[in-house]
Amino acid sequence: MAPKLVEVGRHPNIEVLSYTEVKRVEGEAGNFTVSLTRKPRYIREDKCTGCNTCVEYCPVKVPDPYNQEISENKAVHIYFSQAVPLIAYIDESCLYLKEKKCKICENVCKNKAIDLKQEAEKIEIKAGAILLAQGIEPFDARLKAEYRYGQYDNVVTSMDYERILCATGPYGGDILRKTDLKHPRKLAWISCVGSRQATDGGNSYCSGVCCTYAQKQVILTKDHDAEAECVVFHNDIRSFGKDFERFYQRAEDLPGVRFIKSYVTIGKEMPGTRNIVIKYWTPEAGLVEEEFDMVVLCVGLTPPADVKKIADTYGIDLGDHEFAKLDPENPMRTTRPGIFVSGGLQGPLDIPESVFSASGAGSQLGELLNYRRGKLSTERTYPEEKDVSEEEPRIGVFVCHCGANISRVVNVPDTVEYCKELPYVVHSQEQLFSCATNSAREITDTIQEKGLNRVVVAACSPRTLEPLFRDTLREAGINQYYFEMANIREHDSWVHTKEMEDALAKAKDIIRMSVARVARLEPLQEFDLPVNKAALVVGGGVAGMTTALSIASQKHEVHLVEKEKDLGGTARKVHSTLDGMDVQAFLQDLTRKIYAHPMIHVYHNAAITQADGYIGNFVTTVASDRGETTIAHGAAVLAIGADVYTPTEYLYGRHERVMTQLELEARIAERDETLINGRNLVMIQCVGCRNEERNYCSRVCCGESVKNALELKKINPKMNIYVLYRDIRTYGFNEDFYREARGKAVRFIRYVPEDPPAVEETGEGSLRITVTDQTLKQKVSIDADALSLAAAVIPSKATREIAGLFKVTLSPDGYFKEAHVKLRPVDFATDGVYLCGMAHYPKFIPETINQAYGAAGRVLTLLSNDVVTASGSVCEINEKMCIGCGACAEVCSYEALNLKDTKGGQKATINPVLCKGDGLCNTVCPTGAIVLKHYTDEEIISEIDALTDVEQTDGKNRSAA
């Protein structure tokens, strides 16, 4: 999160108006007038440095909303330590605001930032389009009194527990009970609190995220305390997300962890210990009472509390369960043109789905406003870079307190003094938050005042904030590669909280290493590459077509490549969705738009024979009904879909009455007489997945089976339908259809994989299915007229080949692997190549549409620029030292290295644009002819020397490590 926050805060084209409410929206798409009220912070934003002095002195303690009101904060405070903007605000508990008393903060603020007379400010802004991303809220567990939340102190919600687990949480990352501040040794998680509950106060839908976050909390709890005993009480385990099945297994396999499928009742609170007694029932043990130190309620997700007001203000309709009413063909579009939603307002979503829709909504805003793209944007400009490469190093070291994150363990002033003695260090100082805007300015100013030419910031992990500090150097006219971060938080203060002296010594070691390195760093240049404005979309299903249309609507040429003779993909076999969308009509309309669009070029019967190039400059060769075409393009979207597993189980292929769910859907659509007039139909779930060979859940099958069951019940209400399942995974609003199916007497029978259903042919050509019902622990036999198998979704056969061509990677299950599961779910690690649809993972059509627009959004962020910037930290070849052995080219999967013939024999050459700077080539090079810039041997060895050779570098007599 932190890098995103910082990026948004610093982006020249984003203005953040925090603590602001939207009062009124007038006008129409393309021309809205939005009236806003900026609530008074009682702090002047331009003066506040986020130093927290006012917070220290404020006498009013109030429960801290950020930490779930478990710990306290002050009436004046900063919402949380990485907040953007990092500015305090005063809430209504302030003594002055209530009774005109106190004013201590005004006196202690050195910057005169307190303004207790501040009033709400009304402003008006013009906007062409509006995106609503108000998110979701955790379910209020008090609405379900039977869970005793708020009554028993050792019953907490999962959100409370999340804060308790956090290092910046109420107990500094210690897991403690409120009642005695002791570590709980035995904990229970209760699933589905407020979700899947069609009773008073609950929500009937499944929140979709709780099963997996509970597993995460179990794993983290075991990390904190390996001896802790953890019990998860659950209904179905819904591990339907990518890699979730493995995550579940990882939690389940930990010692001392039990997963128990049972409803539970919270019993009494034990007098004295205040432990909680839970009652539950299992077929094996009957009714059990068990005592726990702490109980965590897995609360679900709800729309924002003021969602009705939001709907009124923006003039949009609400739909199911008071989330936004959306167009099933475009789940980001509200009922009011020009207003879009992303994230939780769509319904209960996990992070990747939120990111799909955020990026997707971005693309739709682009479609709407493309005609005036770039008119209001500004670019960051930097002063000219000074050449300091001939100067002796003049190093400045800035040691960050990180609030108290670092300074409560590491003695920061002592560290600062130590730095002054290190070679080439001419300036050293402490900072409260080096990442705060005013601190960054202080660094820039100091560079100029003291003539610094290299900077070390001793703070946190470079993963988050290195880009910010590099930028800071650029603003001071210094090459951004003259920067080094010493991580004294994650590597030190956070992990050595109880060893303050050693932590101080380690902080000095880490900084000494960074100083040694920074003195040897070289200035590197990043370079700009031109961007070809066309896009290539591989795959003409719903995903590929949706992406292509959105990109083309923003005036970019799109080449759409389809391997079949017709567009449509898997969706051609789908007739309706659970919520009633006519898929074939939708598909026809989509296909028509594709062919009608002047900027989309479709290639049928196509195969990609070659793909070369790199971000902004790809060249791909396509053999198709147009012959062989060479396409130059700046970006590529891989939307090649997925296949259906062909079962070998349950007589499939050997008996004509055994079919897959998609085949069943086709027979229902054509009203196959023998099928719809049948008496008994059995469905078996999880065929070909959730097993050793395919250790994942195909996500869509439970919904597909429920859909077919309901459709059959509509046609022939007398038909007996049996669904043999392991866990029913109708997440989100699909839960309502599952409930409907149960209401219509569809029988759901749970089986376990160790004892799968047995299918045999009986004399009359019909089938007998025998299964052990896990609830009754009894064998059941059903004579069926038809058997439908929920066959797994499997990666498309072409996945591996396409991955090889575009140099992208695959996940363990054989689907395309995204750059980051949560934060970059439509990007590949390979720049300029994006993914969407079922090639990423099985998903429903609305989810595919979200992701397809998301991919279009990512493509546009690339193609709307004229140039892209490539990193300076790439490999360089010393041709003289190269013996042309080719080891480097063999190991470089990015194909950045090639051998060429020269007068001096074969030599390696590098294309720095393709180089990712992973450094493998220079480790295999036998002669040291390749160096990775910014990580040269000298730079790295200087750090090791600084660590081990203490006496030489700082003259102090410490024993060598």
Add this chain to the structure above:
Amino acid sequence: MDGVFIGACHLNECNYITHGNFLAKNMVLLVKKIMAHVGLNPDRLRMQFMSGAEANVFVASTNSFIKTIKDLGPIGNSEGLVDGEVRSKLARVEKLVSYIKIAKKEKLNRRLNPEEYEGYFTEDEIAQLLNEAPAYYIEPDKCQACMICARRCPVDAITGAKREVHVIDQDTCIKCGTCIDVCPTKFSAVTKMVGRPAPPPPPEGKRAIVKKSEEKEAA
């Protein structure tokens, strides 16, 4: 430094599609064998695979490694070597790094399946590798001072000038074999010597050569 600990991401979980940790593991296996061969305890080198989420593995493995090294004591101690011996042994191997990387290129740069690691490098193989490290020698009577090897030597280990026998500085030479590859076949002046040191080169001042054609003329 008495031990080296290498932490790496789990195999197949590399951020980069190059999956360099497979190759790092091969190198560790090789180096451990070399350490054993020269009389150093291979336990002084450890590679541990772990993910960013496995703080517990990191803590347990570093603690156990530190204990191992503390038990072994300073390098050479438990091996019964004095300081100078350790240094000279390591220096000898260090000089051969380029040669080893070239000789074992295929084996080092392969991604192995889990069952292939056991005995991937053997003691005999290492003994042979180190004992058979060659020396390259330019035979003074064959060298025609064409300058090709001197120009192509990646580390400038060959000195020579026109009409002057070229000489390989054995201390600088990395045994890559480029000189033998590029010496024109009609001269074949470079000899690969295995199991015996290169003879001393002709002393400076006595390196001038007379080309065969000129010899004839003179005769």
